[in-house]
Amino acid sequence: MSLKTNSEYGARPRIWFAFYQLLWHLLLPLAIIRLAWCARHAFSYLHHIPERLGFGYKKPIYQGSIWIHAVSVGETRAAQPLIEAYLARGESILLTHMTLNGRRTGKQLFAQAIANGQIRQVYLPYDLCWPVENFLNTFKPQFGLFMETEAWPTAVFRGKEIRLPLFLVNARLSERSARRVNQFGKAGRALFQAFAGVLAQTEFDAQRYRSLGVENIQIVGNIKFDVPLDPDLVAQGKMWRQDLQVNKRLMVCASSTRDGEEAIILKAWNDLLMSNAFENPPLLCVVPRHPERFAEVAEQISSIGLKFRRRSEWTSTPSDCINLEVVLGDSMGEMPMYYSASDLVLMGGSLLPFGGQNLIEACAAGCPVLLGEHTYNFQQAALDALQAGAAQRIHGDVILGEPIVLMEVLKELLSNASELAKMSVAAKTYSVEHQGATERILIALDQQIKSWA
Missing domain, CATH: 3.40.50.2000 (Glycogen Phosphorylase B;)
Structure with a gap:
């Protein structure tokens, strides 16, 4: 994957992104060591390590699914109404996580859909060029939905470069986080501008995304109000x-x-x-x-x-x-x-x-x-x-x-x-x-995907 700035799509800033990649390469051994350390309490931390590096996916590989990234437990539960709505439409879902507990929660919530092949669970690979490239080439999703605050630069910039529409859904951004993003200057703002769209929870959140130069923003409410209690x-x-x-x-x-x-x-x-x-x-x-x-x-x-x-x-x-x-x-x-x-x-x-x-x-x-x-x-x-x-x-x-x-x-x-x-x-x-955000998100995404095509 090239580190060049893609002028047509306004993709990743070259110098900042090169430094980011170098830092990730240096930290990668520590990330693996951390998994081994956590495995003292739960050996499952060592399961699926190849997925974290962008390979080793079990066959069959279903391409063209809707990709939903829910990093951990809270985001996975929040995504439940949206996932169920897409399943009801007959869509297949590629559900990615970063944490073991997030994956466990997804497996518990969607056991039947996983068993019948409607949902495929994998870890989102570490945010390096080669794992992300292989992940995207393997699954070739229709479009991607990142839940709440997740914005991984390699995945987001690469999505924009290959014209894979990625949306930040149920998006929230605190004042503190907005200040931190602005500390990175153009590079930080470019990350959120690379999303195809941001579906924000509130006007507060929308204003903060606008302050980062994001233009395609809709306020849809908080999908967590739609999550049913077991x-x-x-x-x-x-x-x-x-x-x-x-x-x-x-x-x-x-x-x-x-x-x-x-x-x-x-x-x-x-x-x-x-x-x-x-x-x-x-x-x-x-x-x-x-x-x-x-x-x-x-x-x-x-x-x-x-x-x-x-x-x-x-x-x-x-x-x-x-x-x-x-x-x-x-x-x-x-x-x-x-x-x-x-x-x-x-x-x-x-x-x-x-x-x-x-x-x-x-x-x-x-x-x-x-x-x-x-x-x-x-x-x-x-x-x-x-x-x-x-x-x-x-x-x-x-x-x-x-x-x-x-x-x-x-x-x-x-x-x-x-x-x-x-x-x-x-x-x-x-x-x-305060319920109803799921329906508003679906309507907004349908319109966005149609116009993107």
């Missing part, structure tokens, strides 16, 4: 909640927590229990964002002296919740169960400056949400939920040794049954009213 998991969660209600206990789910947040939450929870504010003490369910931190969080819970049990230690709902103070949600793909069992969700990633995590799924389960100050990754969704009364913001310093701020907010809200009920109704309404 009915079996919802049923399990409701059974768990019934068990809690028999004992007149409330449950708070600290969802998708990040490093440093668990310490704040656990200290606040311990203080809440020590305050004796409740005749029947509430239960906390902590669900860390990253599975590799499950053991670390278990140690934190144990060290603070709270009685807890791991989700992995039971097969249905815990029979001894009455004796527990904390449940560690050390499982993947079960958030609908945790949300359906909960009376309140404390959204991880928002207490410390990680940008927040997706609150839409919690609202779809009718669960009120508590947000910290840091929600820039889901700016519009957070603002809309706050305005709708589905969420509340925690104001005050929860970082510098002051988890009492969080404790007081939890105590006030858990003591107010009528407010929780009101927020629950608002959460469900908010979720339903």
